[in-house]
Amino acid sequence: MLVVDKINSFYEEAHVLFDVSLEIEKGEVVSLLGRNGAGKTTTVKSIMGMVRPHSGSIRFKGKEILGWQPYLIAREGIGLVPDERRIFGNLTVEKNLEVGRRPERRGEWTMGKVYQHFPQLKKLKDRKGENLSGGEQQMLAIARTLLGNPDLILMDEPTEGLAPIIVEEVMRIIRELKETGITILIIEESSTLALSISERCYMMDTGKVVYSGMASELLENPERRLALLGM
């Protein structure tokens, strides 16, 4: 579904991604792990068109999307649940969801289904985004992206800064999404939870992919995992 091939990305003059390659098959859940500053978020932004790689190739459903504008990439079917959630604080929950709605991308996710799936959001629909708890904001960020009926969701640190009980709730939702057959790339610093729901995993360090393989391998070998993370 997604093939990232040897991309090199820069922030201003700083070279931050070095020949990063990764692949995601349809229906897979893949995790991308690494320390802070390893280049995970830059990889996500490069896929989404928010950072433009200087070289390499990004193919999505067979189309070269490198160089496309972010809104066209989103309309093609890549959904982003961003780092730090980026809820529109000045809008109500319902309006936040409306911004994510893409009627032209027909699919199963409608306002009705989202509210059925996230009953809490229905209760809070008239509350402003800035007045939600971190967990509620994370649900909203996921729901907002689902309303675009994406084929692939990029989730950048979906459990960051959340209380353990909320983390479990988020993981439960991701598991449910996985069962519906949606393709997901989860970005986390180093999470057993992320590995436990992924089939495969990539690890990054200082802008390079340093490991790719089965998630179970790293799950069973925590020492290897820490070594790869450079900890």
Next chain:
Amino acid sequence: MPSGIDFLSQGINGIVLGLLFSLIAIGFTLMLGVIGIINFAHGVLFALGAYFAFTLRNSLGFWAALIISPLLVGLIGIIIERLAVRRMYGKDALFCLLLTFGIAMSGEELIRMVWGKLGHSIAAPAFVSGSIDLGFMLYSKYRLLLAVLSALILFLVWLFLEKTSYGAIVKAGAQDSEMVAALGNNISRMRTLVFGIGSALAGVAGVIAAPLWSVRPGMGNDAIMPAFVIVVLGGIGSFWGTVIGGLAVGLSVSLAVMFFPRMSDLVMYILAAVVLLFWPRGIMGEKSILED
């Protein structure tokens, strides 16, 4: 000492003027809040609205001019955004300031070339000429119409921003346009549209203000300075801040006329300075696009 009736009539004048000021400022603050640019050409767009109405009213009448002039000004706004302003996005705000300042100056010269250097007064349309008896005083019918139209158009802007899906995208874009784009919304088109709407709002304010202030090539300055003060007072990009700021400026100007007529032009700047001492982001201001 002014009497109670004087206070009341100047108070009503202040509210009427305040609604017009709010209408002038709403397009300006929309562009500033959503696109993040200070549009110095807002005043000349206001003047164009008035001049188009001046030309169109003789043949088409007041209502047709009220609709067509703002549409023309909106179209000019869209052309300005497409050809020039959009090249400044993402660059230092000073570039856009200089660019729109240049557009404002050449626009004013263009008005002089087309319509002449002298001002023209425009009569209020016949159906609202003269005064109405409010019981305690006579009041200009046109000023009442002006207040009703300004309030109505402000209400339409509010409906658009608060009740439509596209309004939600516009408001979200004011906060985090990159995220709005990542959700599949065409930000570039939205900016063009907002620039067009903001220009059309300047234009419609010009049409409405023309019978009150008469048309002159430099009339844009009468619009841009209050718009600036109101946005500073009310808070960047805030709808209610703009309405409150507009009313505050209208009332303070009208009431100052009673006590210190020569101070009336100065009083809004003093008001803005005092408000800023206590609310640096304006009365309703929140962290804006300019602070990143």
